[in-house]
Amino acid sequence: MAQKTYAGVAIDVNEEGYFTNPAQWTKEIAAAIAKEEGLELTEKHYQVLEYLRNRHNGGEQLTIRGINKSGVVDVKDFYQLFPGAPLKKSTKIAGIPKPTSCV
């Protein structure tokens, strides 16, 4: 299994850089991954990350529609917070697996 060091901690990741053990995640690690993706995390980012982690830990599938209805962020802001590929990028920073949904 591959490992990557963020904020001085060695993290187990898969070949695409996603956490294989979400329990290893911390806010500092998130900031380090975000930096690698060219993002500076704000309070709003952390709220979204927390929402994504809660959903994932609850065994729910992440979809763009679910995020729009989350009450945490609407889709427009979500795209602005994590520009490019928002769901892929945010889940990577949140330390959870890459979403498998097509919607």
Place this chain on the structure above:
Amino acid sequence: MSDNKNPVKKVSIICAKGTIEDVYAALVMGNGAVMEGIEANLFFTFFGLEAIMKKRMDNLHTGVVGNPAMRLPGGMRMPTLLGVIPGVEAMVSAMMKKEMDKLDVPPVSEFIELFVAGGGSLYACKLAADMFKIRKEDLSEHVKGIITVGEFYEKAGGEGSHIIFT
């Protein structure tokens, strides 16, 4: 994510049919593109225009006649004659929508909002709109314009761009 040297940068998707499955195929492809950071245009023409008409977009049906892949619950082919019974098409369409909702696939109007919020663009075909006597005010406010095929090709250009006819 891949080491592809020529990634897809822009897709322009044409939807010419107004059944649930044709419209959703276009919307899933388009929304999937913006979610990947790919620029996306959706161009609706002929019966596909139903998908962007305010009053019709959430009432699309799926064709039950002349569709050999249509199955009854349990897997048996649906006899064509069954499809002509009044109400069968509506029932099948309602079932399709229910199954999609379970997978968190939104209704057309909401899907369009998500697509546009992600930076996608919607266009209607001028020729088809003229033919069906459809005016701008009949269309969703998210539709950027009623454009000609020439304008469509102008918008579809650029490096790494692709045109998809669903």
